[in-house]
Amino acid sequence: MTVQLAISSVAPDVSRSGSLPWTEPVCDAEDIGAPSLRFEQDCEIYGEGEEAASYYKVVSGVVRTCRFMSDGRRQIDAFHVAGDVFGIEAGPQRSLTAEAVSDCRIISYRRLPFDKAGTVSGSQQLVTHLLRNFERAQEHAVLLGRRSAVEKVAAFLLGWARQSACTGTIALAMTRLDIGDYLGLTIETVSRTLSQLERDEVIELPSVRQIRVKDLGALTAFNL
Amino acid sequence: MTVQLAISSVAPDVSRSGSLPWTEPVCDAEDIGAPSLRFEQDCEIYGEGEEAASYYKVVSGVVRTCRFMSDGRRQIDAFHVAGDVFGIEAGPQRSLTAEAVSDCRIISYRRLPFDKAGTVSGSQQLVTHLLRNFERAQEHAVLLGRRSAVEKVAAFLLGWARQSACTGTIALAMTRLDIGDYLGLTIETVSRTLSQLERDEVIELPSVRQIRVKDLGALTAFNL
């Protein structure tokens, strides 16, 4: 649960901050040599309410952004994998908490402070990422509002199946609790639903953190 | 159910399109004289899957953006009121449908086509609106995933109470069905919950489309 800075702890922030409130995220090719932060599993990257001084890009590992309610309920907003950008905020404060689902490496980009009017401007790259996150959030809302447990789980699996299309087996980085808090379900319901899908020969569960999709068509049929 | 163009049907699109994929939304002062489109209640403004050639700003009235599932289920993504911008898309196609909740006036801004790489750039104003919509979508996801019926309704009322703070009475533009599809509930549950809140002296329902908040504190207590 400790945060470690990579060897060169000078983030690419300073050299990149221009006259715009947001600096440009560098392109993927440049990122390879860039100094990155390391976070161990379950480490907090930033907390709700903190000053939003930077945004981040995932190099490796998985990050979750989530909100906690006072009674302990948690809603996971999104999982972020390599290449995803997270931590872009509308206001000066963090509206969500970000945590490392697995050990991960992350690049930080400095965000310049808002001016008095609170206006912002963005680079092409950054706006593209923002748009993608926006669309994901909308998609997620539909999922949470109008879908049954099976439909939710199927949609979740499809999302990860796309990523691991080559292997055909999904290697989950997160626990059942994470999945539940992402889908608005309890661990028990997630577990039961996965078991049911296995009984129906839609998926196979070789191990707890591995899911093999046997019938992609059946899975897809749950959406729409 | 017919679409009518205001007198001067030349939208401010053309004169404003520069070299950027997105044109700038004009400021509020300029909008006053701008030619606007009129839509009657329940008119479709655009449909899911259509080409996303413009984005819009609401001048008056209320607009809903929503998604339909093949079995008829509907999830309302957001309600947009005067000053709100909607219809900003990540891809070339509409991911949602937009409809007029009440008769309304809307200004359209042309969006230039994506270049081959699919990159976009945005003006300060537009990015600010995008950020606001993004934050709203995140908030909405938490609402849908982890809140009970009363909490959902309370949050909904608070959102509109802020707008009509001066009068103290909320004038609803939408039906119970709209509210239900926004909150991920049925009409019956929305109705029952409102009745219960009235019995508990938290609100008053002088008429079907009017809600008077009697105990703002109690309403706020349902959040967090």
Place this chain on the structure above:
DNA sequence: CGTCCAGTTGACTCACCTCAAACGTGGTGG
């Protein structure tokens, strides 16, 4: 070999949904 913890499974409960009937209001036509 025992401990620990994530995951699974079962029995029961409950919040919300479904179905159905009654109500109220606004519009239309006699």
Place this chain on the structure above:
DNA sequence: CCACCACGTTTGAGGTGAGTCAACTGGACG
């Protein structure tokens, strides 16, 4: 002016999908 209808809303009764609580399982690790 009133009778009637249409439609959105309210209310009631009963059903059910997912939550709760609790016991059990099975790897991982010492």
